[in-house]
Amino acid sequence: MKKVTLPCGELVAALGQGTWRIGDDPTRRQEEIDCLRRGIDLGLTLIDTAEMYGEGLSEALVGEAIEGRRDEVFIVSKVYPHNASHRSMPVSCDNSLKRLRIDAIDLYLLHWQGDVPLAETVEAFEALKRAGKIRHWGVSNLDTALMRELNDVPGGAAVQTDQVLYNLGRRGVEWDLLPWLRERHIPVMAYSPLEEGRLVQRRELMDFAKRHGMTPSQVAIGWLLAQDGVIAIPKTGNRQRLEENALALEHPLTTAPLRELDALFPPPRGPSPLEMI
Numbered sequence: 151m152k153k154v155t156l157p158c159g160e161l162v163a164a165l166g167q168g169t170w171r172i173g174d175d176p177t178r179r180q181e182e183i184d185c186l187r188r189g190i191d192l193g194l195t196l197i198d199t200a201e202m203y204g205e206g207l208s209e210a211l212v213g214e215a216i217e218g219r220r221d222e223v224f225i226v227s228k229v230y231p232h233n234a235s236h237r238s239m240p241v242s243c244d245n246s247l248k249r250l251r252i253d254a255i256d257l258y259l260l261h262w263q264g265d266v267p268l269a270e271t272v273e274a275f276e277a278l279k280r281a282g283k284i285r286h287w288g289v290s291n292l293d294t295a296l297m298r299e300l301n302d303v304p305g306g307a308a309v310q311t312d313q314v315l316y317n318l319g320r321r322g323v324e325w326d327l328l329p330w331l332r333e334r335h336i337p338v339m340a341y342s343p344l345e346e347g348r349l350v351q352r353r354e355l356m357d358f359a360k361r362h363g364m365t366p367s368q369v370a371i372g373w374l375l376a377q378d379g380v381i382a383i384p385k386t387g388n389r390q391r392l393e394e395n396a397l398a399l400e401h402p403l404t405t406a407p408l409r410e411l412d413a414l415f416p417p418p419r420g421p422s423p424l425e426m427i
């Protein structure tokens with residue numbers, strides 16, 4: 151498994167597992183648990199969830215899936231912006247820990263910036279670190295201006311990642327956010343790497359994949375894995391698609407096909423606002 155180094159020096163899997171909408175449908179529960187466990191078997195040990203996902207249903211399912219396998223996984227969860235305060239964050243974190251059935255979250259993220267000042271959120275994260283309830287913290291959906299602001303807050307430079315929308319069809323972050331993060335050795339966690347499944351239906355990607363003996367999802371994931379300091383977290387609740395996606399690790403894209411992809415899905419030509427799903 152390709153690994154990415156966090157600023158704290160810890161190595162995490164470059165290909166992880168997303169869990170948005172997992173746990174929502176009780177009839178699919180066992181299939182989704184088996185799928186996450188199969189993912190861990192294949193080395194996709196970074197699991198991304200959030201208190202928002204199904205209002206705790208996703209975290210609860212992840213908790214069940216990692217039962218007995220705590221040492222193998224790196225758990226990422228997220229706090230709602232309105233809970234990212236001195237008063238509410240400890241409560242949110244305790245609730246997430248209970249649902250996940252673990253003692254500490256490996257990486258706890260601010261889901262997006264709300265009304266709580268970043269300085270207060272950083273203090274609340276650091277207090278949870280001292281209490282042993284989280285090991286590291288990071289952010290999500292913060293653009294370059296907000297990352298600069300965070301960096302200037304006392305303790306803000308301890309941020310471990312910015313989780314943002316990034317895929318072949320959404321390359322805006324390459325203009326300024328990615329270079330800013332790379333300069334500071336902060337990896338990006340690319341969410342919706344398949345554009346919620348829509349990317350794999352695009353004709354140009356389907357044709358490219360066929361020419362290169364891959365599937366469209368393998369190309370979309372492989373393109374992210376080919377870049378330095380990028381962690382991809384595709385979501386699937388289906389074992390066959392999970393195994394298909396994991397095979398992206400075994401067909402790394404080389405310079406010529408990457409150039410071809412640049413022509414099909416061009417990089418940005420100027421700044422653009424950070425997109426969100």
Ligand code: NAP
Nearest residue numbers: 168169170341342343344345346347367384385386387391
């Ligand atoms: P995604 O991973 O881009 O796409 C997931 C969709 O693609 C699902 O409908 C899945 O269906 C389908 N899919 C997966 N593998 C496939 C394959 N090989 N062929 C065809 N379809 C396939 O979308 P996402 O769930 O939005 O993003 C991934 C994760 O990022 C989330 O689960 C979440 O953990 C995180 N996220 C974070 C934020 C944030 O604000 N921080 C926002 C969005 C997402 P099946 O499940 O039926 O296979």
